[in-house]
Amino acid sequence: MSGPLVIAVDGPAASGKSTVARRLAAHFGLAFLDTGLLYRAVARRMIDRHLDPGDALAAAGEAEALVPEDVDERRLRGEGVGQGASKVAVVPAVRAALLPFQRRIATSGRGAVLAGRDVGTVICPDATCKLYVTASVAERARRRFEELRGRGEAPIYERVLEELIERDRRDQARSVAPLRIADDALTLDTTRLDADASFAEAVRLVSGQLSGHVDAAGRPQAQPRTD
Numbered sequence: 001m002s003g004p005l006v007i008a009v010d011g012p013a014a015s016g017k018s019t020v021a022r023r024l025a026a027h028f029g030l031a032f033l034d035t036g037l038l039y040r041a042v043a044r045r046m047i048d049r050h051l052d053p054g055d056a057l058a059a060a061g062e063a064e065a066l067v068p069e070d071v072d073e074r075r076l077r078g079e080g081v082g083q084g085a086s087k088v089a090v091v092p093a094v095r096a097a098l099l100p101f102q103r104r105i106a107t108s109g110r111g112a113v114l115a116g117r118d119v120g121t122v123i124c125p126d127a128t129c130k131l132y133v134t135a136s137v138a139e140r141a142r143r144r145f146e147e148l149r150g151r152g153e154a155p156i157y158e159r160v161l162e163e164l165i166e167r168d169r170r171d172q173a174r175s176v177a178p179l180r181i182a183d184d185a186l187t188l189d190t191t192r193l194d195a196d197a198s199f200a201e202a203v204r205l206v207s208g209q210l211s212g213h214v215d216a217a218g219r220p221q222a223q224p225r226t227d
């Protein structure tokens with residue numbers, strides 16, 4: 001084997017995928033990219049310019065104008081931006097504009113952990129290892145509710161649940177890169193696992209898939225390039 005080590009972590013909203021992915025990246029000494037931030041950044045640009053995130057042509061223009069290196073997580077985390085992100089994400093030209101940056105991160109240096117919806121199916125179909133992180137919709141809504149409360153917002157649980165269901169539906173129904181479990185992904189259901197237990201289980205699953213790619217300390221081995 002040669003080339004960078006890529007771990008794809010996909011799953012629905014608030015399943016805990018970026019928490020697991022960020023910790024996997026630190027554990028294996030790899031770069032980390034939360035690909036959802038790119039779609040959120042496009043939606044944020046549209047909201048700031050009073051554009052409708054459902055306007056496909058305008059969304060494509062904003063995605064092409066985005067400088068992914070400059071994306072700043074602040075102001076991107078609200079559920080309004082999340083809803084907007086799932087609307088711009090159905091536009092094929094938006095997905096095409098955001099793809100090269102994601103591939104570049106995945107293939108630079110020793111590799112990376114990418115969290116998203118289509119990393120294992122579209123962005124990095126040849127990823128070294130693929131996880132599909134999920135949890136019941138009620139538990140995901142509870143987590144998002146607590147997250148919003150922790151940020152000083154005053155969320156209503158039923159509304160958070162409704163918005164998650166709507167976003168899941170849009171992510172699964174779109175014609176380009178719909179959210180689905182890659183054929184070769186391992187599923188990690190975190191419904192009854194806290195963040196530490198989810199991470200421990202993720203390390204176990206990934207280590208099984210990575211045998212031959214990591215040394216005894218769990219660090220990726222230098223891969224001799226064949227090209």
Ligand SMILES: Nc1ncnc2c1ncn2[C@@H]1O[C@H](COP(=O)(O)OP(=O)(O)O)[C@@H](O)[C@H]1O
Pocket residue numbers: 011012013014015016017018019020115143144146147190193194195196198
């Ligand atoms: N296993 C878990 N148990 C409880 N809460 C979790 C767990 N994993 C993540 N969280 C919390 O749930 C929220 C959503 O997690 P996050 O990793 O951002 O999800 P995603 O990236 O899938 O949207 C965050 O506030 C996070 O701290």
Ligand SMILES: Nc1ccn([C@@H]2O[C@H](COP(=O)(O)OP(=O)(O)O)[C@@H](O)[C@H]2O)c(=O)n1
Pocket residue numbers: 012013014015035036037039040082085086087089115116117118119167171
């Ligand atoms: N690889 C990705 C990542 C996100 N997205 C879209 O962007 C939206 C926001 O993604 P996110 O990962 O930041 O959302 P959360 O799961 O954190 O709520 C999702 O609902 C998807 O519609 C996508 O289409 N493809």
